[in-house]
Amino acid sequence: MILDIYLRWYELALRATNFEVYGSPRKDLFQNLILSGMGGSGIVCDMIYSVLYSSSEIPVTIVKDFQIPRWTSKNSLLCAISYSGNTLETLNTVSKALEVGAEVCIVTSGGKLLELARVRGLPHVVVDSGLIPRAAFPQLLIATLKLLSTYGINLCSDLRSLTNILRDVDSVSKISKELAEFLKNSLPVIISNTRFYPLAMRFKDEFNENSKMMAKVEVIPEWAHNDIVGWEKPVNLDLIRALVLWDDDPVIEFAVNYLKELEVKVRVLKSLGDDLLSKILYGSHVAGLTSTYIAELRGLKAEETKSIEKYKNFLRSLSS
Numbered sequence: 001m002i003l004d005i006y007l008r009w010y011e012l013a014l015r016a017t018n019f020e021v022y023g024s025p026r027k028d029l030f031q032n033l034i035l036s037g038m039g040g041s042g043i044v045c046d047m048i049y050s051v052l053y054s055s056s057e058i059p060v061t062i063v064k065d066f067q068i069p070r071w072t073s074k075n076s077l078l079c080a081i082s083y084s085g086n087t088l089e090t091l092n093t094v095s096k097a098l099e100v101g102a103e104v105c106i107v108t109s110g111g112k113l114l115e116l117a118r119v120r121g122l123p124h125v126v127v128d129s130g131l132i133p134r135a136a137f138p139q140l141l142i143a144t145l146k147l148l149s150t151y152g153i154n155l156c157s158d159l160r161s162l163t164n165i166l167r168d169v170d171s172v173s174k175i176s177k178e179l180a181e182f183l184k185n186s187l188p189v190i191i192s193n194t195r196f197y198p199l200a201m202r203f204k205d206e207f208n209e210n211s212k213m214m215a216k217v218e219v220i221p222e223w224a225h226n227d228i229v230g231w232e233k234p235v236n237l238d239l240i241r242a243l244v245l246w247d248d249d250p251v252i253e254f255a256v257n258y259l260k261e262l263e264v265k266v267r268v269l270k271s272l273g274d275d276l277l278s279k280i281l282y283g284s285h286v287a288g289l290t291s292t293y294i295a296e297l298r299g300l301k302a303e304e305t306k307s308i309e310k311y312k313n314f315l316r317s318l319s320s
């Protein structure tokens with residue numbers, strides 16, 4: 001069951017800190033970094049992007065598609081993340097990047113990507129197999145951090161202390177159960193500022209996949225230029241619950257007060273952790289557990305994602 005995996009995140013993360021990086025990364029100075037991945041693997045790209053936004057000296061971009069940017073060249077580093085190793089969009093970006101001579105590195109548990117990494121000698125990290133992609137998140141994240149650090153792209157100096165944020169399972173479960181009660185049977189609207197956008201997306205994705213619910217993300221300060229007006233006369237305010245991801249940011253405070261004035265049912269989540277990465281990891285734990293508890297409350301199987309399989313079968317039928 002997926003719940004058991006979320007409850008084991010600390011142990012899984014700790015294991016990941018010992019994963020080996022295979023292959024020899026090219027020692028060039030890359031001119032740009034492309035992060036490629038879909039769904040539960042692709043969210044790692046968003047998180048890395050957010051952390052690098054304020055620190056990277058080279059441009060970083062995210063690809064969640066079959067195509068890579070036209071400017072990709074032998075001076076690019078493409079990091080592909082796919083838990084299964086068989087996601088066609090991600091596989092396609094890898095082939096295209098190899099065609100133009102870019103350096104490609106891979107995080108996966110197996111499939112065609114692992115085969116390719118071994119045959120072509122591409123730098124790669126192998127995460128544990130037998131998990132569910134979205135629930136393998138701490139391993140995918142830590143494996144990617146390790147892989148990127150071999151290229152001199154350092155986002156975390158101490159991976160073991162990063163995992164500590166996942167230790168207190170009882171308190172995170174308690175918070176998640178309360179949040180699940182608040183959000184069940186609603187249309188959750190998750191509001192964050194730009195640096196927490198990937199965490200807001202993670203909540204949305206987890207509500208979609210585990211709870212089988214629609215959810216919406218609104219991002220500050222862009223929020224204040226359009227979404228804010230939508231709150232004036234929503235079609236069904238009773239259905240909506242707002243979840244605000246806290247940051248010490250006056251506009252977040254403004255948003256919370258604004259929603260309360262409109263009598264919107266709102267909860268504020270303050271992530272624990274000393275830096276953005278640990279706050280995102282902690283918040284993702286809350287997202288996983290909350291969405292799974294909502295599935296339980298709704299009598300649904302959190303692990304099942306039939307419609308994603310339907311889409312993947314459709315894609316395969318196109319190429320056969």
Ligand code: F6R
Nearest residue numbers: 039040041082083084087133134
């Ligand atoms: C399933 C899930 C999906 C997959 C996505 C890409 O748990 O979360 O969003 O992550 O379909 O597949 P992978 O991760 O295998 O590349």
